[in-house]
Amino acid sequence: MYTQEDLNNVQAQIRRALGAVPERYIVVDTARQRLMVVSKGNAVQEFSVSTSRFGIGNADGSFKTPPGVHRICEKIGAGAPAGRIFRDRIDTGEDWPIGKPGDNLILTRILRLEGLQQGLNKGNGIDSYERFIYIHGTNNEDRIGRPISQGCVCMKNDDVIRLFDSIEEGAIVFIN
DSSP, X not given: OOOHHHHHHHHHHHHHHHSSOOSEEEEEETTTTEEEEXXXXXXXXXXXXXXXXXXXXXXXXXXXXXXXXXEEEEEEOTTOOTTEEEETTEEEEEEOOTTOOOSOOOEEEEEEEEEOSBTTTBSTTTOTTTTTOEEEEOSOGGGTTSOOBSSSEXXXXXXXXXXXXXXXXXXXXXXX
16 A cells, blocks of 8 residues: 555646645556555555556547546446447447456446646647547456456456546546
8 A cells, every 4th residue: 555655746746736625636646557546645445456558648549538627528338238339439238248358448436537637638730639538447357456458457357337427527637
């Protein structure tokens, strides 16, 4: 889990970007492949995740996970069963058998991210929203905890449901 020093550093970066630190926010630690929900300065939930197998970066077409301050601009999939397949953010009505291997699919829930830092994750050629960067469930749950995605933050399906249900649209997400 993050130390208080780690959280203080994250809060300082959020404060620089936004002018203030919200009471509740999410931190994605790409080095540790962890996602934490922070409330009132304390990590209150923690999940294993998988970020990009290509590393951290912001360029369009890089398939890298973008760093910096984002916000959840859309929550998609409320009420869908675990394993529901989404294409282009649309519920296909098809369910993927959890545990069945295959290409990394977008399953169960989508938290779409919008970059908030001009020149880092917002703007021409580097825009997280235009790159379709999400937090979402995956069919490759056995690989969670290792970088496997093409830029998104992948979670186990039950975990993404818990996160989706506990966080509001507009919540801040800091990726480092």
